[in-house]
Amino acid sequence: MQIGIRAHDIHIFDNPEKLAISLKEHDFHYVQFAPRVSLSELTHGGTKINFGLGNRVKQAFDKQGIKIAVLGCYINIIDPDLTKREQVLTQFKKYLSLAHSFGTELVATETGSVDPTFRKTPNNFTPIKISETINVIHDLVTTAEKTGTLIGIEPGVNHPIYSLEVTKELLQAIPSPNLQIILDPGSLIMNPDDDPVQILKRGIHDFGERIYAYHIKDYIYHDNHIEITPIGAGQANIESMLQTINAEQPNAYVIADELSANKIEVSLTRLQTMAQRI
Known part of the structure; x- marks a missing residue:
């Protein structure tokens, strides 16, 4: 079993050639790539990208045998400032038009927040806000259909698409195969008793055919939210999650998410050991 990584968790920036070499040295075969971070200066924080x-x-990545599985363009698609919202939606559509030049099919984002500071708020979860979010995604899917690309939506507890049930509602409302899901069970933890393995299994059961990739992270639940830990240092049964994915969808994209910068090598070693056992 192979595990991917967010490319910017390898701290080489604005030099895709050196970054690709380092990813190869770490034995990665695919990544999630966010120009906003990995090419911050070259792209003015991800806002300016082009075909060249x-x-x-x-x-650079082809030379090292590395695939960009996910092109990250994480924006606030429901920003209450409609001018800012239109700017970032235009940016996302630009990423869709350029995805193939990066060698990928899918551009991913979360669904944002009505609070631009992303403080937790129940206002994200109202039926009106969920419906509005679905309408925004539908517009993006129309662009994806025209460009022959895919949109990856990542549900999360502080976003309008905040649960497996609402994710099902989204997919039923937009049956287009150009809409896919990035499933991160850790991002759907709402209380300390939630089990990411069970969340993963339910997600695969309910809409597995629309899951493009998985994010995996370890955490501890503290003060009504999760705190990210190095792999193996938290309460998530990472190996069971990997076994579940491998049993249900062999060779699926599995991307380590939010790796702790000061313990990244430890996390990677543990992940690779688990993957080898599977």
Whole structure:
């Protein structure tokens, strides 16, 4: 079993050639790539990308045998400031048009918040806000259908698409195969008794055919939220999650998410050991 990583968890920036070499040295075969972070200066924080830059990244990664599985363009698609919202939605559509130049099919985002500071608020979960979010996603899917690309929506507890049930509602409302899900069970933990393995299993059961990739992270639940830990240092049964994915969808994209910067090598070693056992 192979595990991917967010490319920016390897701290080499604005140099795709050196980054690709380092990813190869760490034995990665695919990544999630966010120009906003990995190419911060070259792209003005991810806001300016072009076909030539995409091709440069693709060539560098191809040379090292690395696939960009997910192109990250994480934006606030329901920003209450409609001018800002329109700007970031236009940016996302630009990423869709450029995805193939980066060598990928899918551009991913979460669904944002009515609070631009992303403080927890129940206002994200109202039926009106969920419906509005679905309508915004539908517009993005129309662009994806025209460009021959895919949209990956990542549900999360502080977003309008905040649970497995609402994710099912989204997928039923937009049956297009151009809409896919990035499933991170850790991002759907609402209380200390929630089991990410069971969340994973239910997600696969309910809409597994629409899951494009999985995010995996370890955590402890503290003060009504999760705190990320190095892999193996938290309460998530990471190996059971990997076994579940491998049994249900062999060779699926599995991307280690939010790896602790000061313990990244420890996390990677533990992940790779688990993957080898599977």
